[in-house]
Amino acid sequence: QKEVEQNSGPLSVPEGAIASLNCTYSDRVSQSFFWYRQYSGKSPELIMSIYSNGDKEDGRFTAQLNKASQYVSLLIRDSQPSDSATYLCAVGSISSGSARQLTFGSGTQLTVLP
Protein backbone atom coordinates (compact mmCIF):
# COMPACT_ATOMS: atom_id res chain seq x y z
CA GLN A 1 0.00 0.00 0.00
CA LYS A 2 1.37 3.36 -1.00
CA GLU A 3 1.92 5.83 1.82
CA VAL A 4 2.67 9.51 1.89
CA GLU A 5 3.70 10.87 5.28
CA GLN A 6 3.70 14.46 6.48
CA ASN A 7 4.08 15.99 9.90
CA SER A 8 0.62 17.22 10.83
CA GLY A 9 1.97 20.23 12.67
CA PRO A 10 0.96 22.79 13.49
CA LEU A 11 4.14 24.45 12.26
CA SER A 12 4.51 28.05 13.33
CA VAL A 13 7.03 30.48 11.85
CA PRO A 14 7.41 34.24 12.25
CA GLU A 15 6.62 36.53 9.34
CA GLY A 16 9.59 36.86 7.00
CA ALA A 17 11.13 33.52 7.97
CA ILE A 18 11.57 30.40 5.83
CA ALA A 19 8.95 27.71 6.33
CA SER A 20 10.10 24.16 5.57
CA LEU A 21 7.54 21.44 4.92
CA ASN A 22 8.55 17.82 4.44
CA CYS A 23 7.00 14.76 2.89
CA THR A 24 8.18 11.15 2.57
CA TYR A 25 6.70 8.47 0.35
CA SER A 26 6.89 4.69 0.24
CA ASP A 27 6.48 3.81 -3.47
CA ARG A 28 9.90 3.79 -5.12
CA VAL A 29 8.46 4.01 -8.66
CA SER A 30 6.74 7.33 -7.92
CA GLN A 31 7.53 9.83 -10.63
CA SER A 32 5.39 12.92 -10.06
CA PHE A 33 5.15 15.10 -6.98
CA PHE A 34 2.82 17.96 -6.18
CA TRP A 35 2.23 20.46 -3.40
CA TYR A 36 -1.24 21.80 -2.76
CA ARG A 37 -2.30 24.63 -0.46
CA GLN A 38 -5.66 24.39 1.27
CA TYR A 39 -7.09 27.34 3.17
CA SER A 40 -9.59 26.54 5.89
CA GLY A 41 -12.98 25.78 4.35
CA LYS A 42 -11.62 25.87 0.80
CA SER A 43 -10.54 23.32 -1.79
CA PRO A 44 -6.94 22.25 -2.44
CA GLU A 45 -5.06 24.54 -4.84
CA LEU A 46 -2.01 23.37 -6.80
CA ILE A 47 1.07 25.46 -6.07
CA MET A 48 4.04 23.35 -7.25
CA SER A 49 4.83 20.33 -9.41
CA ILE A 50 8.20 18.57 -9.55
CA TYR A 51 9.27 15.54 -11.54
CA SER A 52 13.10 15.48 -11.43
CA ASN A 53 15.64 15.33 -8.63
CA GLY A 54 16.82 18.71 -7.41
CA ASP A 55 15.21 22.05 -6.79
CA LYS A 56 12.43 23.86 -8.64
CA GLU A 57 11.73 27.49 -7.80
CA ASP A 58 8.58 29.51 -8.42
CA GLY A 59 8.54 32.91 -6.77
CA ARG A 60 8.82 32.46 -3.00
CA PHE A 61 8.25 28.70 -3.28
CA THR A 62 10.96 26.06 -3.83
CA ALA A 63 10.22 22.37 -4.17
CA GLN A 64 13.04 19.92 -3.51
CA LEU A 65 13.00 16.29 -4.61
CA ASN A 66 15.32 13.46 -3.61
CA LYS A 67 14.12 10.19 -5.13
CA ALA A 68 16.94 8.12 -3.62
CA SER A 69 15.85 9.14 -0.12
CA GLN A 70 12.16 9.21 -1.10
CA TYR A 71 11.39 12.65 0.19
CA VAL A 72 10.08 15.87 -1.22
CA SER A 73 10.03 19.21 0.54
CA LEU A 74 8.55 22.66 0.08
CA LEU A 75 10.32 25.82 1.20
CA ILE A 76 8.44 29.07 1.52
CA ARG A 77 10.74 32.09 1.70
CA ASP A 78 9.73 35.40 3.26
CA SER A 79 6.66 33.75 4.80
CA GLN A 80 3.55 35.93 5.00
CA PRO A 81 0.45 35.59 7.20
CA SER A 82 -1.45 34.85 3.97
CA ASP A 83 0.63 31.65 3.66
CA SER A 84 -1.13 30.26 6.73
CA ALA A 85 -2.89 27.16 5.44
CA THR A 86 -2.64 23.38 5.30
CA TYR A 87 -0.14 22.10 2.75
CA LEU A 88 -0.84 18.74 1.12
CA CYS A 89 1.84 16.62 -0.51
CA ALA A 90 0.66 14.38 -3.37
CA VAL A 91 2.65 11.64 -5.08
CA GLY A 92 1.84 9.97 -8.38
CA SER A 93 2.94 7.15 -10.61
CA ILE A 94 2.38 6.33 -14.25
CA SER A 95 2.09 2.63 -13.53
CA SER A 96 -0.95 0.94 -14.97
CA GLY A 97 -4.29 0.20 -13.36
CA SER A 98 -5.25 1.60 -10.00
CA ALA A 99 -1.78 3.04 -9.58
CA ARG A 100 -2.65 5.80 -12.05
CA GLN A 101 -3.79 8.18 -9.37
CA LEU A 102 -2.31 10.49 -6.78
CA THR A 103 -1.77 9.51 -3.17
CA PHE A 104 -2.22 12.45 -0.80
CA GLY A 105 -0.60 13.02 2.56
CA SER A 106 -2.76 14.19 5.44
CA GLY A 107 -1.25 17.68 5.29
CA THR A 108 0.85 20.00 7.44
CA GLN A 109 -0.85 23.00 9.04
CA LEU A 110 1.31 26.12 8.74
CA THR A 111 0.76 29.28 10.76
CA VAL A 112 2.76 32.41 9.96
CA LEU A 113 2.81 34.75 12.94
CA PRO A 114 2.75 38.52 12.25
Add this chain to the structure above:
Amino acid sequence: NAGVTQTPKFRILKIGQSMTLQCTQDMNHNYMYWYRQDPGMGLKLIYYSVGAGITDKGEVPNGYNVSRSTTEDFPLRLELAAPSQTSVYFCASSVTGGDQPQHFGDGTRLSIL
Protein backbone atom coordinates in the same frame (compact mmCIF):
# COMPACT_ATOMS: atom_id res chain seq x y z
CA ASN B 1 -12.76 29.21 -17.54
CA ALA B 2 -15.04 27.37 -15.08
CA GLY B 3 -12.76 24.36 -14.46
CA VAL B 4 -14.45 21.86 -12.12
CA THR B 5 -17.93 22.82 -10.94
CA GLN B 6 -19.71 21.12 -8.05
CA THR B 7 -23.32 21.51 -6.99
CA PRO B 8 -24.78 21.98 -4.48
CA LYS B 9 -22.32 23.81 -2.22
CA PHE B 10 -24.18 22.90 0.97
CA ARG B 11 -26.81 20.32 1.79
CA ILE B 12 -28.46 18.90 4.88
CA LEU B 13 -29.99 15.43 4.60
CA LYS B 14 -31.99 13.31 6.96
CA ILE B 15 -30.84 9.79 7.77
CA GLY B 16 -32.02 7.40 5.07
CA GLN B 17 -32.49 10.01 2.36
CA SER B 18 -30.68 9.83 -0.96
CA MET B 19 -29.09 12.49 -3.09
CA THR B 20 -26.76 13.06 -6.00
CA LEU B 21 -23.75 15.35 -5.87
CA GLN B 22 -23.07 16.84 -9.26
CA CYS B 23 -19.64 17.41 -10.79
CA THR B 24 -18.84 18.72 -14.25
CA GLN B 25 -15.58 19.82 -15.84
CA ASP B 26 -14.97 21.79 -19.02
CA MET B 27 -11.26 21.01 -19.49
CA ASN B 28 -11.79 17.81 -21.51
CA HIS B 29 -9.97 15.82 -18.83
CA ASN B 30 -10.14 12.05 -19.06
CA TYR B 31 -9.70 11.30 -15.36
CA MET B 32 -12.16 12.34 -12.68
CA TYR B 33 -12.20 11.64 -8.95
CA TRP B 34 -14.41 11.92 -5.89
CA TYR B 35 -12.85 12.48 -2.46
CA ARG B 36 -14.22 13.03 0.99
CA GLN B 37 -12.45 15.07 3.64
CA ASP B 38 -13.48 14.80 7.27
CA PRO B 39 -12.62 17.69 9.66
CA GLY B 40 -8.87 17.93 10.25
CA MET B 41 -8.18 14.92 8.06
CA GLY B 42 -6.72 14.23 4.65
CA LEU B 43 -8.43 13.33 1.40
CA LYS B 44 -9.90 9.86 1.00
CA LEU B 45 -10.62 8.59 -2.51
CA ILE B 46 -14.18 7.30 -2.96
CA TYR B 47 -14.38 6.52 -6.69
CA TYR B 48 -12.55 7.49 -9.82
CA SER B 49 -13.02 7.25 -13.57
CA VAL B 50 -10.47 7.04 -16.38
CA GLY B 51 -12.96 7.91 -19.10
CA ALA B 52 -16.61 7.80 -20.13
CA GLY B 53 -18.17 4.47 -19.20
CA ILE B 54 -15.29 3.40 -16.93
CA THR B 55 -15.34 3.73 -13.15
CA ASP B 56 -13.48 2.06 -10.30
CA LYS B 57 -13.55 1.98 -6.51
CA GLY B 58 -11.18 3.95 -4.37
CA GLU B 59 -10.34 3.60 -0.69
CA VAL B 60 -13.83 4.23 0.79
CA PRO B 61 -16.55 3.33 -1.76
CA ASN B 62 -19.18 1.80 0.57
CA GLY B 63 -22.47 3.70 0.57
CA TYR B 64 -21.73 5.51 -2.70
CA ASN B 65 -22.23 4.96 -6.41
CA VAL B 66 -20.98 6.79 -9.48
CA SER B 67 -21.55 6.87 -13.21
CA ARG B 68 -19.64 8.45 -16.09
CA SER B 69 -21.83 8.71 -19.17
CA THR B 70 -19.95 11.68 -20.64
CA THR B 71 -16.42 13.05 -20.41
CA GLU B 72 -17.70 16.17 -18.64
CA ASP B 73 -19.93 14.76 -15.89
CA PHE B 74 -19.18 12.51 -12.93
CA PRO B 75 -22.07 12.45 -10.43
CA LEU B 76 -21.78 10.83 -7.00
CA ARG B 77 -24.86 9.13 -5.60
CA LEU B 78 -25.49 8.61 -1.88
CA GLU B 79 -28.06 5.96 -1.10
CA LEU B 80 -29.57 5.70 2.38
CA ALA B 81 -27.58 8.54 3.92
CA ALA B 82 -25.92 7.84 7.28
CA PRO B 83 -24.37 10.23 9.85
CA SER B 84 -20.93 8.76 9.02
CA GLN B 85 -21.25 10.32 5.56
CA THR B 86 -21.22 13.84 6.98
CA SER B 87 -18.17 15.32 5.29
CA VAL B 88 -16.89 17.70 2.65
CA TYR B 89 -16.89 16.13 -0.79
CA PHE B 90 -14.44 17.22 -3.47
CA CYS B 91 -14.52 16.36 -7.13
CA ALA B 92 -11.29 16.61 -9.12
CA SER B 93 -10.11 16.02 -12.65
CA SER B 94 -6.82 15.53 -14.47
CA VAL B 95 -5.65 15.05 -18.04
CA THR B 96 -4.23 11.63 -17.20
CA GLY B 97 -3.73 9.78 -13.95
CA GLY B 98 -0.64 9.73 -11.77
CA ASP B 99 1.66 11.98 -13.77
CA GLN B 100 -0.49 15.07 -13.94
CA PRO B 101 -1.90 17.29 -11.20
CA GLN B 102 -5.53 17.14 -10.22
CA HIS B 103 -7.73 20.21 -10.31
CA PHE B 104 -10.38 20.48 -7.62
CA GLY B 105 -13.88 21.85 -7.46
CA ASP B 106 -14.99 24.06 -4.56
CA GLY B 107 -16.54 21.16 -2.67
CA THR B 108 -19.94 20.18 -1.32
CA ARG B 109 -20.48 20.39 2.44
CA LEU B 110 -22.90 17.66 3.41
CA SER B 111 -24.48 17.10 6.82
CA ILE B 112 -26.55 14.04 7.65
CA LEU B 113 -28.84 14.55 10.65
